[in-house]
Amino acid sequence: MALTATARDVLEGAFTPLWVRGEVSDFKAHRNGHWYFCLRDGDAQLKCVAWSRERRRIPAPPDDGMQIVAFGQLTVYPARGEMQFSVTRMEAEGDGLWRKALELTRARLHADGLLDLSRKRAIPRHPRRVAVITSRDGAALRDIFAVAQRRCPSVEIVLVPAAVQGDSAPESLCFALDQVARWGDADVVIIGRGGGAREDLWAFNDERVARALATCPIPTISAVGHEIDVSICDLVADLRAPTPSAAAEAAVPVQAELRERLRASAETLSALASDRVASARTCAGEVARGIARGASRRFDRGRLQLESSATRLNALSPLATLDRGYAIVRTAAGRTLRSVDRLEPGTPIELVMRDGTAAATVDRVLPNDRSAVASASGTGAES
Amino acid sequence: MSFEASMARLESIAARLEDDELDLDTALALFEEGVAELRAASAFLTQAETRLKQLNEAADGVFRVDDLRD
Numbered sequence: 001m002a003l004t005a006t007a008r009d010v011l012e013g014a015f016t017p018l019w020v021r022g023e024v025s026d027f028k029a030h031r032n033g034h035w036y037f038c039l040r041d042g043d044a045q046l047k048c049v050a051w052s053r054e055r056r057r058i059p060a061p062p063d064d065g066m067q068i069v070a071f072g073q074l075t076v077y078p079a080r081g082e083m084q085f086s087v088t089r090m091e092a093e094g095d096g097l098w099r100k101a102l103e104l105t106r107a108r109l110h111a112d113g114l115l116d117l118s119r120k121r122a123i124p125r126h127p128r129r130v131a132v133i134t135s136r137d138g139a140a141l142r143d144i145f146a147v148a149q150r151r152c153p154s155v156e157i158v159l160v161p162a163a164v165q166g167d168s169a170p171e172s173l174c175f176a177l178d179q180v181a182r183w184g185d186a187d188v189v190i191i192g193r194g195g196g197a198r199e200d201l202w203a204f205n206d207e208r209v210a211r212a213l214a215t216c217p218i219p220t221i222s223a224v225g226h227e228i229d230v231s232i233c234d235l236v237a238d239l240r241a242p243t244p245s246a247a248a249e250a251a252v253p254v255q256a257e258l259r260e261r262l263r264a265s266a267e268t269l270s271a272l273a274s275d276r277v278a279s280a281r282t283c284a285g286e287v288a289r290g291i292a293r294g295a296s297r298r299f300d301r302g303r304l305q306l307e308s309s310a311t312r313l314n315a316l317s318p319l320a321t322l323d324r325g326y327a328i329v330r331t332a333a334g335r336t337l338r339s340v341d342r343l344e345p346g347t348p349i350e351l352v353m354r355d356g357t358a359a360a361t362v363d364r365v366l367p368n369d370r371s372a373v374a375s376a377s378g379t380g381a382e383s
Numbered sequence: 384m385s386f387e388a389s390m391a392r393l394e395s396i397a398a399r400l401e402d403d404e405l406d407l408d409t410a411l412a413l414f415e416e417g418v419a420e421l422r423a424a425s426a427f428l429t430q431a432e433t434r435l436k437q438l439n440e441a442a443d444g445v446f447r448v449d450d451l452r453d
Contacts, residue, residue: 127387131438153433265390268397336411
């Protein structure tokens with residue numbers, strides 16, 4: 001009917017999109033996804049619709065009795081010949097809709113056990129590689145990089161770029177999480193962005209993002225906005241960091257501490273090596289000493305020949321024992337000898353000493369009750 | 384191998400070396416392995432500049448980690 005259509009055009013031309021305040025009543029969420037309700041004040045009411053495709057920016061459906069302001073276009077619905085207000089945005093008093101949306105999401109995640117503290121995994125102490133899901137151009141990446149550089153430059157930072165605000169952000173964040181999972185080569189993942197308006201941070205309250213985060217196979221750290229903002233992602237992640245910088249501090253160890261731990265480990269190994277060599281010396285020590293002296297002239301050649309194995313040993317604390325004049329006797333194949341049993345004149349042997357390795361050949365073998373004495377070919381042998 | 388894995392291996396080597404019954408050959412082999420792990424872990428700590436990379440996925444699902452240029 002041309003008249004109804006004309007009335008619509010007149011109405012839409014007369015009223016630009018505007019905000020209307022009122023109390024919600026008769027709210028119905030239809031099966032087709034659209035919401036229908038009335039806005040009332042003391043003496044008037046306005047029929048409202050929120051089309052499913054046009055209410056992405058409305059965080060949750062309002063409840064009857066809620067005081068809201070709604071933004072939309074006054075129009076006529078030709079099929080019914082009714083005036084209605086087509087709503088695209090909505091704010092409730094006291095952030096009611098946002099809180100409601102958060103509570104709804106939170107309740108669903110809670111029902112599925114995704115908020116259980118028992119699900120929280122430990123963040124690795126020494127990650128090799130940290131994946132960072134954020135925008136390429138945001139402050140978050142710069143902050144994380146700066147902290148990593150200061151604490152431990154050995155740790156690699158791998159950006160997995162994603163949109164962190166706007167309508168495409170939830171999908172983009174889910175995709176990035178899926179990439180991190182399929183890639184599988186990071187030790188921990190940070191997801192987040194710097195601070196912003198509540199709507200800018202909203203993607204981190206998205207249920208799909210929260211569920212993707214919960215199924216991430218590697219430990220997760222969330223870092224969304226400023227300290228006071230707590231997002232759904234914060235509740236699901238293994239660790240909530242108040243800011244991206246704090247997330248980097250949680251993920252990246254201090255290099256000096258790693259060095260200290262490494263040094264302690266080297267000392268333990270050295271001490272054990274000393275003990276081991278000391279206890280072995282009763283069977284090999286005297287033999288070794290005798291042969292070692294005899295072979296002293298062959299050091300240069302021997303060092304070159306066996307540097308790879310001997311210097312590796314010398315890096316450790318058999319060194320401390322070798323320094324005192326002991327040597328380890330090995331077969332040419334590198335097997336350690338603890339008896340003269342298998343030695344005979346002409347057997348090639350190796351002497352591992354403080355500063356290198358010598359190749360030597362057995363000259364004589366003299367098994368003895370108290371001690372076995374062998375002398376190596378070459379000059380300088382002494383008892 | 385990661386620093387974490389190297390440290391774990393070093394701890395397990397140390398634990399085995401505490402066993403007095405261990406024969407010298409095995410002990411020496413363990414020392415040598417321990418030294419290699421110490422070297423690998425030290426090498427990890429020599430990196431002076433943080434590497435900033437970006438994960439890229441090709442159409443066939445193969446991942447590449449490229450330098451991120453400003």
